[in-house]
Amino acid sequence: MGLVFMLSFMPDMYDQMGKSGQMPQQIVTLIKYVTIGFMVVFYIIMPAAFVLFYGSKHTKATCEQRDPHVRWTDKCPLPVLAVSLMSGCCALCMPLMGFYGWAIPFFGFILSGIAGAGVALVGSLLLAYVAWGMYRLSINAWWCAVLVTIAWGASSGITFSRVSLIEFYEKMKFPAQQLEIMKQLALPQARWMVLFCGLWVVIAVAYLLYTKRYFTPPAEQRSVSPGERI
Numbered sequence: 001m002g003l004v005f006m007l008s009f010m011p012d013m014y015d016q017m018g019k020s021g022q023m024p025q026q027i028v029t030l031i032k033y034v035t036i037g038f039m040v041v042f043y044i045i046m047p048a049a050f051v052l053f054y055g056s057k058h059t060k061a062t063c064e065q066r067d068p069h070v071r072w073t074d075k076c077p078l079p080v081l082a083v084s085l086m087s088g089c090c091a092l093c094m095p096l097m098g099f100y101g102w103a104i105p106f107f108g109f110i111l112s113g114i115a116g117a118g119v120a121l122v123g124s125l126l127l128a129y130v131a132w133g134m135y136r137l138s139i140n141a142w143w144c145a146v147l148v149t150i151a152w153g154a155s156s157g158i159t160f161s162r163v164s165l166i167e168f169y170e171k172m173k174f175p176a177q178q179l180e181i182m183k184q185l186a187l188p189q190a191r192w193m194v195l196f197c198g199l200w201v202v203i204a205v206a207y208l209l210y211t212k213r214y215f216t217p218p219a220e221q222r223s224v225s226p227g228e229r230i
Contacts, residue, residue, distance in 0.1 A: 003043040005196055006201070007036065076135050077214045083145060088131035088189075094124035103171035105159035109172045123148075139215045145209050153201030160193035 102116030126148050133141020135189055
C-alpha cells in the first residue's frame with residue numbers, strides 16, 4: 001500500500017520540482033526513476049525473497065534440527081506474534097513524536113503540545129497492552145487491537161478530510177524553507193488520504209479477524225501446549 005501510495009503522487013511531485021526550476025529537468029527525471037527503483041527493491045523484491053526463503057519447509061526443518069528447544073517465539077502462533085511485535089514497536093516509537101511537537105491527528109483536529117503528548121501516551125500504553133496481551137493470547141487484547149485500529153483509521157480519515165498535509169507539517173514544526181518547497185509540490189488531496197486510511201483499516205482488521213482463530217474467551221481457556229497452539 002505504501003508503494004502504491006507513493007507511486008501515485010511521487011511522479012507529480014518531481015514534475016512540479018522540474019517545472020519550478022529548482023533543478024534541471026534531466027536531474028529530476030533521474031532522481032525520480034532511481035527513487036522508484038529503490039522503492040521496488042525494498043518494498044517488493046526483498047520482502048518477496050524473505051517470504052520465499054523463510055517460508056520454505058527446508059528452512060523450517062533446518063531450524064528445528066539445529067535448535068530443537070522451545071523458545072519464547074514458539075509459545076505464540078506466528079500470525080499473532082507478528083501483531084504483538086509490531087504493536088510493541090509502535091508503542092516504543094510513539095514517544096518519538098515529541099521531536100515533532102507531539103503533532104497527532106485526532107478526529108478532525110491536529111493536536112500538539114500537552115494535548116498531543118497525552119494522546120500519544122494513551123496510545124503508547126494501549127499498544128503496549130496489545131503487544132503483551134496478544135502474545136499471551138488474550139481475547140481482550142485482540143478486541144483492543146481491533147478497536148485501536150478502527151479508531152486510528154477513523155481519526156486520521158476525518159482529520160485529513162478537513163486538514164491539509166501542510167497544516168499537519170506546520171504543527172510538526174518543519175522548517176519554513178521545507179514548508180515552502182512542500183507547498184509547491186503536488187501533495188495528496190484529502191479524498192486520497194481518506195481512501196488510503198480506509199484501505200489500511202480494512203486490510204488491518206481483515207488480518208486481525210484471521211488471527212482470531214487462535215483466541216478463546218476467558219471461560220473457555222485451558223492449558224494448551226505450544227505445539228497445539230501453533
